[in-house]
Amino acid sequence: MAASPSSAATERRGIPGAQFVEDVQTYLTQSGLDVSSALAFLQERLQQYKFVEMKLLAQQRDLQAKIPDIEKCLEIVATLEAKKNAGEALIADFEVSEGIYSRARVEDNDSVCLWLGANVMLEYSCEEATDLLQKNLQNAKASLEVLLTDLQFLRDQVTITQVTIARVYNWDVHQRRIRSTASASTDP
Template identity: 75%
Template sequence: MASSSLSTTERRGIPGAQFVEDVETYLTQSGLDVNSALSFLQERLQQYKLVEMKFLAQQRDLQAKIPDIEKCLDVVATLQAKKGTAEALVADFEVSEGIYSRACIEAADSVCPALLQKNFNNAKASLEVLVADLQFLRDQVTITQEAQNASKR
């Protein structure tokens, strides 16, 4: 068996891990001894873990943001539906965490949901890309851990 001759790929700046089929060939080709290779692989795992923590934080932020934008879009749709009627809209909104206020919106001459819709679409697209990035990153962690385990044998 020989180490994989496929070049490692990268995704959005995340370096791809090289699949190692034969440790001796890998060490010879990389010019590393076992300890240096293990040190390199451990450092790479730490880098992957840091990026994963960053991505997970971004994912949490987006998952919290999307429902807020949807609520705003619902309010705008309600305002558009009441446009031109004399009926006022009473809405409760959060001023600060746990502090709410009530507003009475009597006339909404212009309501434009385009920016909200754009933000919603961008947030959904960003979340999809982030999920794919996380999957790629997890694959690289698995490959690196396997290479590390093979080098220890």
């Protein structure tokens, strides 16, 4: 993102903070910008915020889909261990291909295979799989929490930037009216 023409506001994880402009004249003077340049800068910053927001929302959707999958895997591993400890076989239907299922009988399972991503599957003992899945679940929930905080910060910056754009625009309109009134009163 482009650097702010004035003193930087707070920043969160690489997202620059928006500066609330209380006095437009002082802001324009300190930044060395005219009204159109200031509005162009603010509009660009707003678009950058919107772009980052789209990326964060996509990450949020991914994490929100991932968490239930991890929880489901934990339940399955727990069921496998419970059946093994009870000396029972697990009867499960699994998808072979889209819409095609097969039934399996799982006995004496000492290990499970987990998809790790990028077409990689590894075999773990049930205990190791449970530990790994719990760690992944904790990490996913922590990441989601940070992401939600980032999104709230970003929404605040969007609001501040929109308010600043409105303030600069309204200030410019007011200044034009003053100049127009002044020139009309000096004309004979």
